[in-house]
Amino acid sequence: MxxxxxxxxxxxxxxxxxxxxxxxxxxxxxxxxxxxxxNNNFNxxxxxxxxxxxxxxxxxxxxxxxRDRNGVVRIDKKLCVGCMGxxxxxxxxxxxxxxxxxxxxxxxxxxxxxxxxxxxxxEILVSQA
Amino acid sequence: MAEILKEYNYTPAKLHRGYANKSLYINVGDLSIIxxxxxxxxxxxxxGGKGFDLWYLWNAVTxxxxxxxxxxxxxxxxxxxxxLTQYSGTGKTLVASISPMTGIPIxxxxxxxxxxxxxxxxxxxxxxxxxxxKDVVIFIDGNKGIIRFEEGEEYPEDTHLLAxxxxxxxxxxxxxKVNVAVVCTGSAAKTGYMxxxxxxxxxxxxxxxxxxxxxxxxxxxxxxxxxxKALVVRFKGVTGNLNDVADLATINxxxxxxxxxxxxxxxxxNRMRTIGTANTxxxxxxxxxxxxxxxxxxxxxxxxxxxxxxxxxxxLTQGLHDGCWYGCTMSCAKCADNFLLTSGxxxxxxxxxxxxxxxxxxGLGSNLGIFDPQAILEENFYCDTYGxxxxxxxxxxxxxxECVQRGQVTREQLGGLDLxxxxxxxxxxxxxxxxxxxxxxxxAGLGIRRLKKIFxxxxxxxxxxLNDIGMENKGLEYSExxxxxxxxxxxxxxxxxxxxxxxxxxxxxxxxxxxxIPTFEDKAYALFYYPMFRTWFGLCGLCxxxxxxxxxxxxxxxxxxxxxxxxVQNYVDIFxxxxxxxxxxxxxxxxxxxxxxxxxxxxxxxxxxxRDEDYPPYRSCGPVSEEEYLSRQELYDKQLVEKQGLDPExxxxxxxxxxxxxxxxxxxxxxxDAVYKRRGWTMNGVPTPEHLKEIGMDLPMLLEVxxxxx
Numbered sequence: 058m059x060x061x062x063x064x065x066x067x068x069x070x071x072x073x074x075x076x077x078x079x080x081x082x083x084x085x086x087x088x089x090x091x092x093x094x095x096n097n098n099f100n101x102x103x104x105x106x107x108x109x110x111x112x113x114x115x116x117x118x119x120x121x122x123x124r125d126r127n128g129v130v131r132i133d134k135k136l137c138v139g140c141m142g143x144x145x146x147x148x149x150x151x152x153x154x155x156x157x158x159x160x161x162x163x164x165x166x167x168x169x170x171x172x173x174x175x176x177x178x179x180e181i182l183v184s185q186a
Numbered sequence: 187m188a189e190i191l192k193e194y195n196y197t198p199a200k201l202h203r204g205y206a207n208k209s210l211y212i213n214v215g216d217l218s219i220i221x222x223x224x225x226x227x228x229x230x231x232x233x234g235g236k237g238f239d240l241w242y243l244w245n246a247v248t249x250x251x252x253x254x255x256x257x258x259x260x261x262x263x264x265x266x267x268x269x270l271t272q273y274s275g276t277g278k279t280l281v282a283s284i285s286p287m288t289g290i291p292i293x294x295x296x297x298x299x300x301x302x303x304x305x306x307x308x309x310x311x312x313x314x315x316x317x318x319x320k321d322v323v324i325f326i327d328g329n330k331g332i333i334r335f336e337e338g339e340e341y342p343e344d345t346h347l348l349a350x351x352x353x354x355x356x357x358x359x360x361x362x363k364v365n366v367a368v369v370c371t372g373s374a375a376k377t378g379y380m381x382x383x384x385x386x387x388x389x390x391x392x393x394x395x396x397x398x399x400x401x402x403x404x405x406x407x408x409x410x411x412x413x414x415k416a417l418v419v420r421f422k423g424v425t426g427n428l429n430d431v432a433d434l435a436t437i438n439x440x441x442x443x444x445x446x447x448x449x450x451x452x453x454x455x456n457r458m459r460t461i462g463t464a465n466t467x468x469x470x471x472x473x474x475x476x477x478x479x480x481x482x483x484x485x486x487x488x489x490x491x492x493x494x495x496x497x498x499x500x501x502l503t504q505g506l507h508d509g510c511w512y513g514c515t516m517s518c519a520k521c522a523d524n525f526l527l528t529s530g531x532x533x534x535x536x537x538x539x540x541x542x543x544x545x546x547x548x549g550l551g552s553n554l555g556i557f558d559p560q561a562i563l564e565e566n567f568y569c570d571t572y573g574x575x576x577x578x579x580x581x582x583x584x585x586x587x588e589c590v591q592r593g594q595v596t597r598e599q600l601g602g603l604d605l606x607x608x609x610x611x612x613x614x615x616x617x618x619x620x621x622x623x624x625x626x627x628x629x630a631g632l633g634i635r636r637l638k639k640i641f642x643x644x645x646x647x648x649x650x651x652l653n654d655i656g657m658e659n660k661g662l663e664y665s666e667x668x669x670x671x672x673x674x675x676x677x678x679x680x681x682x683x684x685x686x687x688x689x690x691x692x693x694x695x696x697x698x699x700x701x702x703i704p705t706f707e708d709k710a711y712a713l714f715y716y717p718m719f720r721t722w723f724g725l726c727g728l729c730x731x732x733x734x735x736x737x738x739x740x741x742x743x744x745x746x747x748x749x750x751x752x753x754v755q756n757y758v759d760i761f762x763x764x765x766x767x768x769x770x771x772x773x774x775x776x777x778x779x780x781x782x783x784x785x786x787x788x789x790x791x792x793x794x795x796x797r798d799e800d801y802p803p804y805r806s807c808g809p810v811s812e813e814e815y816l817s818r819q820e821l822y823d824k825q826l827v828e829k830q831g832l833d834p835e836x837x838x839x840x841x842x843x844x845x846x847x848x849x850x851x852x853x854x855x856x857x858x859d860a861v862y863k864r865r866g867w868t869m870n871g872v873p874t875p876e877h878l879k880e881i882g883m884d885l886p887m888l889l890e891v892x893x894x895x896x
Binding site (some may be wrong): 117119145148 | 250272363364390391425426427434435438447448449457506507512514517806
């Protein structure tokens with residue numbers, strides 16, 4: 058299972074990752090459109106992003122969330138009805154949405170943020186789970 | 187392929203702020219179609235959903251119209267909040283017609299996808315009038331703008347076959363099946379008055395149709411009388427804002443907050459996601475509320491055998507597609523897969539059984555003395571596929587079984603059926619007879635009111651006893667709550683517009699479990715507020731369960747926890763966010779009052795709807811028999827002392843039963859006075875012209891009806 062990992066001890070909170078993500082998927086630098094969010098907790102930086110746990114898959118009332126062959130949890134935008142149930146049900150609070158978007162969005166471990174991180178604080182890992 | 191009888195093309199209206207602003211009239215007699223405008227006046231007075239249903243029905247019928255008159259209509263509407271996806275329970279279809287059970291308007295509602303997809307196809311409401319010569323299937327394609335009539339004779343009658351076939355028939359491919367919804371009934375709908383409507387939704391995980399029911403009052407019977415085999419709607423492309431709402435951000439915000447409450451609290455509260463409505467069975471048993479053997483007692487030592495855990499552990503499949511409309515994270519529609527049937531025409535086949543819901547376990551289980559989960563699921567399946575209103579059937583058969591118990595009818599008079607409490611085989615056999623229209627099955631579905639008449643007139647049964655133990659009011663069977671100790675719920679059932687059901691007033695937990703309405707005044711107020719509040723769900727296309735089957739963690743700190751103030755505000759805010767209006771919680775109640783009083787006047791117009799029809803059978807209010815009194819003697823004796831100042835030691839059992847009855851019926855009379863006053867009605871139960879004016883319903887057509895009764 059592919060997932061994005063964050064090295065908290067290296068991250069300096071520059072948020073280049075957020076910018077890379079929102080730019081790639083929504084052509085904006087607004088961090089509200091990023092699927093990774095860096096939070097500053099007394100100068101320790103915590104990354105909120107999907108762990109690919111997949112709890113949202115079965116709860117989706119439109120059967121629109123699935124795990125791809127790399128183990129990444131994805132939303133099928135053609136099936137998603139924008140109910141936002143997964144947003145409310147995500148234990149990690151990492152299913153994101155914006156009111157001008159018809160469907161929620163999440164980290165799909167694409168690695169765009171990894172390349173953008175000047176400190177190499179992000180990496181794509183593969184677990185056996 | 188079935189013969190196409192007629193095809194009509196239309197331009198599907200785009201929704202705006204919750205309305206399509208159009209309704210569809212279909213006459214199945216001559217296959218005529220009229221597209222009607224939905225006016226601002228209609229929205230102001232009736233909001234939508236059940237309000238629109240009743241308005242169209244009023245205009246279609248006369249005081250002489252019977253349920254099987256060609257002019258009687260089945261009207262369906264989803265309501266302005268219907269087809270939202272962000273808040274739980276926004277997929278209801280409200281259905282109304284003149285009922286064969288009661289002779290007055292019935293309204294019943296169901297989940298499933300039909301109503302929302304109908305609305306997204308451009309129709310705020312659908313009127314079905316007339317009678318076809320031969321079975322017809324009506325298909326509406328909301329993407330292509332097609333209404334098509336097809337011959338329906340060749341299709342099977344029973345729902346689990348018919349809906350699957352029609353879903354296959356009208357879906358363009360496997361993926362398209364979720365976009366098709368079917369309304370139909372079953373083979374038993376034509377032999378009695380308690381035929382119900384199944385509303386399908388396709389479950390893509392189980393790859394089968396699932397069903398919710400608009401069950402009450404014989405709507406399926408009317409559908410079959412009109413020779414409508416099925417209604418089918420197809421709409422592809424459901425998304426989060428097809429309602430073109432005024433304020434999507436608010437709806438998203440409130441919806442997500444609610445979803446989070448479901449996620450965080452459901453397992454600690456009612457476990458609706460795990461068990462569904464059947465979660466209450468053991469609680470009801472504990473509080474003496476679980477109807478057992480025709481409501482004689484409120485529980486049984488055997489109830490553990492039909493406890494929720496039994497179904498969850500042995501039959502239900504979890505974590506799948508159990509919401510009956512998109513976005514309902516309460517997901518209470520449970521399901522038993524690969525269930526092996528043991529009786530009837532489908533014995534030996536494995537089927538998917540939707541349920542069991544609470545009413546099923548209580549009605550087809552404890553109230554019939556059946557404590558066998560396997561039997562309950564099989565009864566559940568056959569009620570559904572045969573199109574039988576499970577509640578009316580269960581309560582009516584409980585009545586028949588008690589008649590047998592008390593020697594009022596014999597096995598021979600019931601066509602040889604051994605309808606003793608607990609005999610599951612006889613109950614299933616009766617369902618099969620109803621399906622085939624044979625033997626006692628020919629009359630069993632007529633309901634308690636007509637069975638009482640037959641038993642008295644033809645079998646010489648004791649009329650007084652039958653009136654006491656037959657749990658019907660206005661011709662409709664009670665739903666499954668033993669409420670003898672809840673005065674509020676006695677009124678909640680019998681002082682209703684359409685007959686005793688739990689759609690309008692469900693005060694039993696509030697009254698008896700949580701003790702939230704202890705005083706007489708509290709109860710009278712509750713019988714004003716809650717029926718109005720609950721009516722509003724029917725106006726808007728909403729399910730009531732998300733209102734209070736989960737509550738915010740701090741709800742207990744609010745001034746009126748029973749109302750769940752945060753959720754009431756959610757509804758106010760969502761209504762405004764959809765429509766662009768600015769109602770508050772008081773106007774919400776006022777919106778309901780308009781329709782509630784309209785329905786009351788509608789009853790009057792049909793020759794009913796006054797005080798004399800608001801009395802419950804005594805079984806609803808207290809112990810009819812000596813055994814019942816003795817089963818809770820300590821409680822009843824104590825009440826004689828504390829409430830009436832009597833000394834039970836000096837009274838015979840007969841005297842104690844009589845004194846209890848006199849006291850309780852007097853209490854009921856007083857409650858009725860208080861409730862009528864609070865509702866703005868005369869002491870005869872007639873809405874006053876002053877009240878109609880106050881709520882903005884002093885319409886000449888209503889004043890004309892109430893005038894002679896003042």
